Amino acid sequence: MKVENNQIYFGNESAARLVEQFGSPLYVYEYDILVRQYERLKNAFKDSTPSILFACKANSNIEILKILKRLGAGIDAVSPGEIFLALHAGFKPEQILLTGTNLTRDDIIYTVENNIIINIDNVSMLEENGDLFTGRDVSIRLNPDIHSGGHTYLDTGHRDSKFGILHKDFSKIIGLLKRHNANLVGLHQHIGSEITAADSLLDSMDKLLEAALAYESISFIDIGGGYKVKYHEDDTETDIDDIGTRISERFNDFCQKNERNLRLIIEPGKFLVSESGYLLTAVQSIKRNEEKVMVGTDTGMNHLIRPALYQAYHEIINASNVSGDNNEKVEIVGNMCESADVLGKDRQITVPGIGDVLCIKNAGSYGYSMASMYNARMLPAEVLIQGGRPPRLIRRRQIFDDLFFLTSD
Ligand SMILES: Cc1ncc(COP(=O)(O)O)c(C=O)c1O
Incomplete structure (x- = not known):
């Protein structure tokens, strides 16, 4: 992972470009x-x-x-x-x-x-x-x-x-x-x-x-x-x-x-x-409550349960705008119908716009392997970055049909 032009890059691809290509949320491994x-x-x-x-x-x-x-x-x-x-x-x-x-x-x-x-x-x-x-x-x-x-x-x-x-x-x-x-x-x-x-x-x-x-x-x-x-x-x-x-x-x-x-x-x-993996997620909402700015994403504790389960800290970066002027303390939340679905509390980051991509670090261990289909949300795709090669899809995103995979008809 590197920062170039104020954006996060993996190999030759920006995080935003990876999300365009493979969809969001997305697990990326280096x-x-x-x-x-x-x-x-x-x-x-x-x-x-x-x-x-x-x-x-x-x-x-x-x-x-x-x-x-x-x-x-x-x-x-x-x-x-x-x-x-x-x-x-x-x-x-x-x-x-x-x-x-x-x-x-x-x-x-x-x-x-x-x-x-x-x-x-x-x-x-x-x-x-x-x-x-x-x-x-x-x-x-x-x-x-x-x-x-x-x-x-x-x-x-x-x-x-x-x-x-x-x-x-x-x-x-x-x-x-x-x-x-x-x-x-x-x-x-x-x-x-x-x-x-x-x-x-x-x-x-x-x-x-x-x-x-x-x-x-x-x-x-x-x-x-x-x-x-x-x-x-x-x-x-x-x-x-x-x-x-x-x-x-x-x-x-x-x-x-x-x-x-x-x-x-x-x-x-x-x-x-752990360090080889990142979870990329696109911002869907910004809510300004009395005392908090809440950044809503298209992933959550279903894809990365460590913050909710162990109160674990995962660094989160605005990959689309790493160090912009409007830097504020925000709470980054997921899209599960659960109050525990908080990915990061009190994070000082460039306040994202809708569609900006956030990069959650240290997601390579106990990330996807602990993920679930809670709320009937699909499991994300996984992509491998290796040198100058094009990013390689190493697991496809789930589709609605996967919701039926254990039923008899
Ligand atoms: C039996 C056993 N071995 C090894 C490990 C790996 O632990 P870690 O990922 O912290 O290295 C675990 C983790 O729970 C475990 O249960």
């Missing part, structure tokens, strides 16, 4: 930023060369998955649907791990029949379905009982979280695995998103390593994802070089000291794709 983030991560962890499994819940567009595959990533999936997509993108079963929660028997059957390892998340799963794991490799998702992550909804590794197996239930799981003749090959954790303090990740990794000591069959430990990116210019992002260096050092020391040849796995989502 290939170069995806590559940059992947390389940054790989470089930060160069001393332990982990397998990088992209948490594809962050963005499951199949063309994005293919790009990450070419860069060398594998896939962290959370559902059979994500496995299906990953296999279609060309990932091999051994490059995929499933970390689902509350999986059904059918979910498990689909996964094991595709020879994909599951991170067991709860005792009931094995009590009810242990027979499906006979003779199979499995991994366990541990709950290290550590608080981390940003918003409380992003904090997943503490004792009151629904995720993972607490230390007190570990031996029960081991017993069930033995009873069903399953082979424990890995230990997993994901303590939360938006981790800035390396210490919480190091502490929880220590717990995995300590647990791994007792089991010679364990060949990998997977420490999850959760690296924070900058949403606001004053935000602190995860110091990826520091975290990568410290984790690698601790991991390598453990392997050396205990003569274990373990594989390290990391599962970044947001870090890889």
Whole structure:
């Protein structure tokens, strides 16, 4: 993304021109930023060369998955649907791990029949379905009982979280695995998103390593994802070089000291794709109330739910008039019939005219993948910008017929 002639450009195309060509709202992804983030991560962890499994819940567009595959990533999936997509993108079963929660028997059957390892998340799963794991490799998702992550909804590794197996239930799981003749090959954790303090990740990794000591069959430990990116210019992002260096050092020391040849796995989502994605939206109304100027757009919490769900900040720029004279504090709202449908509060931007295009930043992760058809609004198109090439449509906009796609007639 760059600013030229007071407008936002992606490659050779202005945001306004992209919207003219592909319609509004529109998700836009920049290939170069995806590559940059992947390389940054790989470089930060160069001393332990982990397998990088992209948490594809962050963005499951199949063309994005293919790009990450070419860069060398594998896939962290959370559902059979994500496995299906990953296999279609060309990932091999051994490059995929499933970390689902509350999986059904059918979910498990689909996964094991595709020879994909599951991170067991709860005792009931094995009590009810242990027979499906006979003779199979499995991994366990541990709950290290550590608080981390940003918003409380992003904090997943503490004792009151629904995720993972607490230390007190570990031996029960081991017993069930033995009873069903399953082979424990890995230990997993994901303590939360938006981790800035390396210490919480190091502490929880220590717990995995300590647990791994007792089991010679364990060949990998997977420490999850959760690296924070900058949403606001004053935000602190995860110091990826520091975290990568410290984790690698601790991991390598453990392997050396205990003569274990373990594989390290990391599962970044947001870090890889957040900054590469933008949501473009055309302004439909300007409402001047007593104390507020409200800018109404043709998208909303249906397409980008993070502001409503996590009170997340996403920078918003008037892409048609980046720094005009009439700069004011405005509230940017969506077109859903919901009061929570606010995309940005108190934003100092050039007051747009009707039809101006706004650019919402950091929409590459948990944007389209969390979008819905609420209010029977169509899902937007997605476009990839790669070097000087013409923009490529990587998912078409939905049409009214898509509203019928699950009905019988
Ligand atoms: C199991 C698991 N791994 C990895 C991730 C990726 O997290 P992030 O996008 O913050 O890196 C998530 C996110 O929810 C997750 O649930």
